[in-house]
Amino acid sequence: MTFRDRLPYLENLSRETLQRWGRRTLFVIGGLLVGAAAILMAALADFAQRDFHRLLGISRYLSLALTPLGFGAIVFLTLKVFPNSQGSGIPQVIAARELPDGPTRTSLVSLRVAIGKIVSVTLGLLCGASIGREGPTVQVGAALMNAVGRGAIEYQRGLLLAGAAAGIAAAFNTPLAGIVFGIEELSRSFESRTSGLVLGAIIAAGLTSLSLVGNYAYFGSTNAVLPLGRAWLVLPICAVLGGLFGGLFSRIVITFARGLPGALGRLIARHPIVFAMLCGLGVALTGLLSQDTSYGTGYDEARAIVHGAAPACAIFGLMKFLATLFSAIGGIPGGLFAPSLAVGAGLAANLHTLFQDVPLGALALLGMVSYLTGVVQTPITSFVIVSEMTENRTMIIPLMLAAVIADAVSKSICKDSIYHALAAVFLKNAGETPIQEPE
Template sequence: MPLVSPRLWRRRLMAWTGALLVALAAILFAWAADGVHELFTALTGPQPWLVFLLAPAGLALSAALTRHVFPGAQGSGIPQVIAALHMQDPRLVDRILAVKIGFGKVVLTLLGLLAGGSIGREGPTVQVGATIMHALGRRLALPRPELQRGLILAGGAAGVAAAFNTPLAGVVFAIEELSHSFDARATGTTLIAVIIAGIASIALVGNYAYFGVSETQLAFGAGWAAVLAAGLLGGLLGGAFSALLVRAAAGLPGLAGRLVGRHPVGFAALCGLALAVIGWASGGTTYGTGYAEARGLVEGGAALPAAFALWKFLATLVSYLSGIPGGIFAPSLSIGAGLGHWLSVLMPFAPAGAVVLLGMVGYFAGVVQAPITAAVIVMEMTSNQAMMIPLMATSMLAYGVSRLVCRRPLYGALARRFLLAQERGRGGMRSPLGEAGG
């Protein structure tokens, strides 16, 4: 009798407790990331040259700790969670979603932000959320593997929901990207976890819009040319970014590949130097998650270089080639916002704010190849339901274009490579690039 069974109520209470812990972890992670970026700005603002020391040293230290102290913490964590959902050996799942790896993911992501890396915290939050729920599931000693996978899925979704304050996007992301399927029982657990995480997030930090409230609209007419432009360009650049990361995960060619294999920490230091050069050329706008720059563009008050999107694209690519932990959600949305801002200059007949949102969803959909998630997450982040149809149209177009450039979705391709490496026992968790960009 499900309503009175002590065993089932124990599972429910454990799952609800896990959702609360995921929300708390996501909020503390967000506060820490903001504090670290403020510290980086305070250090390098008065002395911009300091980044030429801080970035190489920070990325080298992060790469060394990843290889020798927290092996398996590289990348964003989303491919690792996808791989864990498809693994049959519980020992491998325990290894990937170990508490030590989750802790290392947080610490090393903060270190990367302190060094000026163009990385986000949202992908790592997904792995941390899955790790918390997996640890609780192990204590419950669930009788069937699908129940354990349901908890992992719920933890990842709750991580997205709490990190961005986007509950609907958390559920959609779990179905479209993490599991690639709809299962009534798993989705029910996920939905409850997301709701509880969302309530906890609202109670602690308020019901906020991640990128601020946007009231812009796009009337049907000439302005819809921006949908076509953002979809085509966003899909092309996003697909190119994904293709580069997938190729890098398989091994860089030539001298770069030999340097990564023989001297991974030295290669990370060179990436840090390149990151400092890019930051200097962009006027210091490419460091960190890109949250402030994207929000400024959404609200219409940012003064950024015309080539901001290109500089941020390069900074994010270099950050992931270095092999340090970190996510791509926030940097990708920032790149997309810069792309939309550039398009708005070329298309003065369309509302600039609307074109910025289209650029965000176009590039993000091109990178992750999850069009529904992309549209929903941008809509929720800006609290703009009026733009939903243009966002969906742009997202679907970008998805189609991206598939022409990168045949396999980024996270799925990296998860497949990671899974094969684990099952073959080739030490995939110690790869210099790991699942770079994952």
């Protein structure tokens, strides 16, 4: 065969190579952008929480006005300016992956939604909402990937998955958890043709975070261990407690998202801003009862418990649970991950009064995994993310066992996974048939 005869084959091969590297470049560029967005959201979140607590320094009772008014203003923005930005953002990404490419999918993961998410989450923390920034980073990450790869139609679902997984990885500085979350929650399986590209996006996002803020553990390193023997008796108790509270939380949130039956449901649907303000008042009241510890992400409180310090308020876990519940059903944008970890740590601290021979740090890790699993029903993601966030390897087996128990208990109370149940609400509202193709 002459060179001239081989020329078409070589040209085709070269074209395929360029396309393959072009796709890889898209995923890497998107990952870099997601990493930068995660750092921006973290900085804004810290700024907002500091300023809110400065206001509380003037008067603790300012929250009784500021929080309800803030909730009302944020819900107004989500309804009139940034539709589809409410909630954590993870259900929107799941729904977008189920929809065919088009305006409806784009409306869930557009750059406008991403901007609205960042603005609304910052405002929420500025008025004391019990929300996290990590879940919203998932939607922002998917939106950035969607924008970067608009021309690669056949890889849109993979891009959304990669952006969302990279968002979790960059927000928590937990690359393994990003991969597991993509498999366990977002896709419920893995696409072989995009697995390497998703990994590339996660690496790019992680490197961006590493280069800008350095290598860090989200909750700091802990060497907490659960000694063999009597200490292990607390494990099933903690797991069942986390599963019960987590399943109850999810069931309530899903019920409100689907719409309450009867006159009350119609009233809430007609007056969402008023309802949001009432939820904001609930958050303010829990804040006053918890000595101002139930506001915000709960990061500082959870970190302190993980490192062995008892919470300042004896009912911190319960108040954080209620504050997060009010924030979630109020309809404002905000994630569940960080507040859930704080609730789990708080519940574990209450158990510590009965099991004082068990190290508080170890009990806190069990509580965090148990409650987070109870809420999101992703046991593998839950124990991986807590292990990575604390750089703790000695607790892997107890955390695995706690996650399995909590997952079973949660599913007995709430049979639907919260994110997929909420995604179904978006799909129903979209009025389009989900695509049916193998993962």
